[in-house]
Amino acid sequence: MQKSENEKTTLNLKLDNRSYPIHIEPGSINSESLRQLVQQSDAGNCVIITDHHLYDIYSDWLKMLKVIVVKAGESSKDICVYESVLEQMIKLGISRTGTIIAFGGGVIGDLAGFVAATYMRGIDFYQIPTSLLAMVDSSIGGKVAVNLSSGKNLVGTFYQPKAVYIDPLLLKTLDKREWANGMAEVLKYAIGFDREFFDELSKYTLTDIMADEQLLIPIIARCCKIKIDVVEQDEKDMGIRNLLNFGHTIGHAIEAHYNYEKYLHGEGIAIGMAIKAKLAVDSGLLNEAEMERILEVISKYDLPIKLSDMMTKEEVDQLLSYIIHDKKRQVEEVEWITFKKLGQLESKPEKIETFIEQISKELLKA
Template sequence: MAARTGAGRRMSLARQLDVVLGPRSYPIWIGQGLLADSGRWRSVIRGRHVLVVSNETVAPLYLDAVLRGLDGLHSASLVLPDGEQHKSLARCAEVLDALAALKANRDACVIALGGGVIGDLAGFAAACWMRGVDFLQIPTTLLAQVDSSVGGKTGVNLPAGKNLVGAFHQPRGVVIDTDTLATLPPREYRSGLAEVVKYGAIGDAEFFAWLQRNAAALAAREPAALGEAIARSCLHKAGVVARDEREEGERALLNFGHTFGHALETFSGYGQLLHGEAVAIGMVLAAQLSQQLGRAPSRDTQALIALLQALDLPTALPAGSDAEELLRLMYLDKKNLSGHLRLILWRGIGAAEIVPGVADAAIRPVLRAA
């Protein structure tokens, strides 16, 4: 069922949430058929110049649909290689060169069509071009839909660590077309479920219980369960971002498992371990450390492990992991202050907290045991 809007475009049924940031507030649309619904998302494009940035996996599937929606504008596209290893300054320079070739002005818009790598990279390029132009997020992976596309964190990786170069730059809107998940490979889909679990783990015990009851439906990609999980995840993220846009307090809780996870991604080599897989392992490590420090009960750690395993996500470090090297890499995390680790731990399901000054001597046994 659909309604029609001007120029014969079809308006799909969609759920709309809003990230409330005063004059920089923006909508998140969630629904089926949204890529073809240009009557909705074109409304946030303010200028004539539009660059669509995608990758070699997503572009053959969805780029033409987006370009059709830009009919009448001065648009171009840039297709980059796929993979975390390409979230780099060199690829960012390619986006900036494409904007220069387009003769993009300060009212230009960059559209990020792809997963979290494309969203972060294109968003960072938009933040840099002429000191900041608009961008629109069209995430096509579950992980990007429930996490990285919302909140304005953009950036690229360095060999020394993940996301060390970046900027806060909010999008003009987020278009979550759930139909794109039909083409998502199983491993990529499961990776996204880790971030969904995170929202229940850090601040919503009722949602965590819902995930436990609906794990089989989510694993099977049942549309009703999937739509509910995406909406609840985005609602949680939008609320946190509205209260703490620049991660000066509460927003840091969204990094539950990420200090461990980012270190593991860097150690393994970008692309060898998917982000959600690393976060799943990282959440278990954070829960185990919380338990060891007497901050959380063991039953909650076991419940987290059971849910992640029900969703076919890893819960232990890969063979060959080096505890000392992982600990060294954890010190590159952006949440650390004055050379001291600042970790996101928990008191149990639904109760994450920021814990500064965790001693290396407490972390080593957890890494070695994992």
């Protein structure tokens, strides 16, 4: 993987007559453009939405603005938390010309984006992702949502930010498990969209990437470019963008089954990708060596390739019940994302009963 010669990269996501920049720059949290955004909010019509963990770390910076703080973790992507944030927005006096800054990982980006999309019929918002997962994936493309007890991201919309500011230095506060959580989405792009990228990532370890900023920045940029290309072709997830959900249907079911406590998002996705690779061998779409290599690289980045505990048939049925409510279901079918080959995916409709039966067999083997 080439070293980064220029520390600052600006990419643009273009949608019809709309476009917004994605700035990748170490230290951009203190950049002139971000300072100008903060200064424009002096009238008190801007609010940062963040979590309590980040507020404790960055309180000196955050106190410049009005701040709404929620609990860290997936539990804050809840319809009740969403309602609470709306009420706080009203109490803070944020008007229809107001601005929201989402300062956090994927949970905060989804929650704050959905608040922005719906508060007074929609106000501007900016993304400042603080996790690797959010930097390479969820902060880009405008998918915003909250969860219901029935499943993940069941209430949401497509609402693009005005800009995304990616500051890799913010990752310094993450622990190793959170780094691995983000690498699951990086591996999704490599395994599903870019064989050369996969081959390059196979040379490194999680420790290598955590320690080398000049290695990290090109990885972030490469993922962002793939995401931009897909979203520009299919903003509303009606076709090719569905391929970005590789491993997610299974992963979301795993997260929900364990009440978003046992497995992080990326861990669930990693297991989902591993299951898809195994099923691709059964279908003749991957050979055994390719499947083993995928599992090896996922494991190399400190991610699981199977559930940690053996499951009974009843437990598997309970887990897979979440797929019935999955947002990608179409009547009695789901979109089955699988391989054309390593580095290239395809999507085709599959009867939900067949889909669940195949996944059930793999989970019971684990």
